Amino acid sequence: MITPAIVRRNTPHRYRMEAQKCAACGKVFFPPRLVCTCGSRKFKAYALPSEGKVITHTVIRTAPRGFGDEAPYCMGIVELKDGSRVLCQIADCEPHRLKVGLQVTIEFRKIQEAGESGVIAYGYKAVPER
Amino acid sequence: MAGIVGYGAYIPRYRIKVEEIAKVWGADAPSFKKGLMLREKSVPGPDQDVITISVEAARNAMKRAGVSGAKVGAIYVGSESHPYAVKPTGTAVAEVIGAVNDCHCADLSFACKAGSEGMFLAYGLVKSGEVEYAMGIGSDTSQGAPGDALEYSAAAGGAAFLMGLKNVVAEVECQYSFMSDTPDFWRREYMHYPRHGGRFTGDMAYFKHVRGGVEGILKKAKGKPRDFKYAVFHQPNGKFPMKMAKDLGFSDEQMKTGLLVPTLGNTYSGASPLGLSAILDEAKPGDRILMCSFGSGAGSDAFIFTCTRELPKVQGKAKKTRDYLDTNPFYLDYGTYVKFRRKIRKNVED
Structure with missing residues (x-):
């Protein structure tokens, strides 16, 4: 369920791909977390790059509630240029074109709507490079 | 001198051809193509709207400008299709480019010139020294009622222009606006689709006001059509801007770079801004x-x-603008098009 509070809370990482870099060991977390694996609680904001490649993927044919109109749609793990990995939808991509190594860029897209009159959640999706 | 320090365009990947729409409504595609000088139009994906298009155009403008988002003191987004009736589009753009919280933001509307209104305001604020940088965006996912002539042209896309005083790539030499209260095209509150005055949209509306704008700025700048390498006018179809250009004394050569409508369609508030961005992609000092x-x-x-x-x-x-327009488009059939544009009435999910 999308609520105004969830939309607002997710804004830094959903809108700006803002990850966290541990001030002690340099490890990057996306989405952000409170404690690093090294035990540090000090992080700096870190903007992830917007280009990468698909390293694994699947096609969702039986979609969860709210996403039925989009099925079949592609999901994947994208390795960005700095080595960070993000799980996201791969939009503007027919399932038969999906493959490991597909070069993608991250675009700002609509993710979900809370019905016809509710808030709209935006975020990142990967799209094949044109 | 104040001017553009960064510009960016965005056009969705989906297209529909005039023939595909015409066959559903029993219309004669060749006469539409010839009459409107239009072959196909862009269509937003189901996860795209004016906010997503504005964001991508703004990101491209910021890449070219190379300035921090924190320095952008004002953002104006002009559109006829803001996703929310109440809640701004520009705040989302500001969040994405990092312009929050010290930023003035407003959404604008004036049919298809809402984008250039934003450019005008951004330019004025920068010129006056009120803010260091300001952005004007024109963006639309245009509406056209099924079966109406507008359905053949109403398209999606947008362009953003960051105005500033340092490292200006295109100086604003002169600005002029021309207006009257003319009800040629409108959309009443709660209506899905706009209505228009048919032939009244020509001489009394488009041609009168574009002529007024062009003749007014030429008089103000003491210039002539031959003084310009490029010209771009609002392009609801291919025929109107080319006829206007001929009447005013501009050549096909001056118009061709900015004329995107034959394969883009009418992107309403994004139309002349996208034409300008295509020109800036090719222009020389x-x-x-x-x-x-x-x-x-x-x-x-x-x-x-x-x-x-x-x-x-x-x-x-x-x-570049042409990269978005010409590279690897996906062509839709009419059924997928009406699904993407939410023209099919469905039961609401529980």
Whole structure:
């Protein structure tokens, strides 16, 4: 369920791909977390790059509630240029074109709507490079 | 001198051909193609709207400008299709480019000239010294009722222009606006689709106001059509801007770079701004550009730009307008098009 509070809370990482870099060991977390694996609680904001490649993927044919109109749609793990990995939808991509190594860029897209009159959640999706 | 320090375009990947729409409504595609000088149009994906298009155009403008989002003191987004009736589009753009919290933000509407209104306001604020940088965006996912002539042209896309005083790529040499209260095209509250006055949209609306804008700015700048390398007018179809250009004394050569409508369609508030971005992708230092928007209701905003030596340094820093328009489009059938545009009435999910 999308609520105004969830939309607002997710804004830094959903809108700006803002990850966290541990001030002690340099490890990057996306989405952000409170404690690093090294035990540090000090992080700096870190903007992830917007280009990468698909390293694994699947096609969702039986979609969860709210996403039925989009099925079949592609999901994947994208390795960005700095080595960070993000799980996201791969939009503007027919399932038969999906493959490991597909070069993608991250675009700002609509993710979900809370019905016809509710808030709209935006975020990142990967799209094949044109 | 104040002017554009960064510009960016965005056009969705989906297209529908005039023939595909015409066959559903029993219309004669060749006569539409010839009459409107239009072959196909862009269509937003199901996860795209004016916010997502504005964000991508703004990101491209920021890449070219190379300035921190925190320095952008104002953002104006002009559109006829803001996703929310109440809640701004510009705040989302500001969040994405990092312009929050010290930023003035407003959404604008004036039919198809809402984008150039934003450019005008951004330019004025920068010129006055009120803010260091300001952004004007024109973006639309245009509405056209099924079966109406507008359905063949109503398209999606947008362009963003960051105005500033340092490292200007195209100086604003002159600006002029022309308007009257003319009800040629409108959409009442709660209505899905706009209505228009048919042939009344021509002479009394588009041609009168674009002529007023162009002649007014030429008089103000003491210039003539031959003084410009490029010209771009609002392009609801291919026929109107080309006829206007001929009547005003501009050549096909001056118009061709900015004329995107034959394969893009009418992107309403994004139309003349996208034409300008396509020109900036190709222009050289010293080239002068005359732009004139048109918005039903009705009015026009005209600008004269002079390209600087900074322009070639930024042209390749982001994807070009023609790259979005010409590269690997996905063609839709009419059924998928109406699904994407939510023209099918469904039961609401529990």
